[in-house]
Amino acid sequence: xxxxxxxxxxxxxxxxxxxxxxxxxxxxxxxxxxxxxxxxxxxxxxxxxxxxxxxxxxxxxxxxxxxxxxxxxxxxxxxxxxxxx
Numbered sequence: 632x633x634x635x636x637x638x639x640x641x642x643x644x645x646x647x648x649x650x651x652x653x654x655x656x657x658x659x660x661x662x663x664x665x666x667x668x669x670x671x672x673x674x675x676x677x678x679x680x681x682x683x684x685x686x687x688x689x690x691x692x693x694x695x696x697x698x699x700x701x702x703x704x705x706x707x708x709x710x711x712x713x714x715x716x
Contacts, residue, residue, distance in 0.1 A: 642709045644672075644701040654699045656711050662693040666708025672700040 638658065645654030656663075665671060668688040673681050673696045682703050683692060691712075699709055 636714070638713050640711050642699050642711050644699045644704040644709070646701050654701060656697050656699070658713055660696065660711045660713040662691040662712055663696060664710040664712055665690045665692060665706045666710070667706060669706035670703055671706045672703035674698040674700065
């Protein structure tokens with residue numbers, strides 16, 4: 632599709648700090664892709680914390696998230712995927 636761009640960034644869980652290596656999701660996303668399953672502790676754009684338990688490997692978790700917290704997250708290989716037009 633002309634003008635369509637998808638952005639991917641690997642996210643390393645973190646409880647504070649800036650940048651993808653500290654858990655911050657640096658742009659608006661469509662979903663998080665979970666490569667290796669487990670629990671996924673997230674914050675949404677309103678600062679609300681939610682933990683998804685037992686997320687299977689290869690799952691897309693859709694939502695407007697701003698952080699993947701290290702505390703209570705044991706899922707890994709997490710990729711933020713977003714689209715821009």
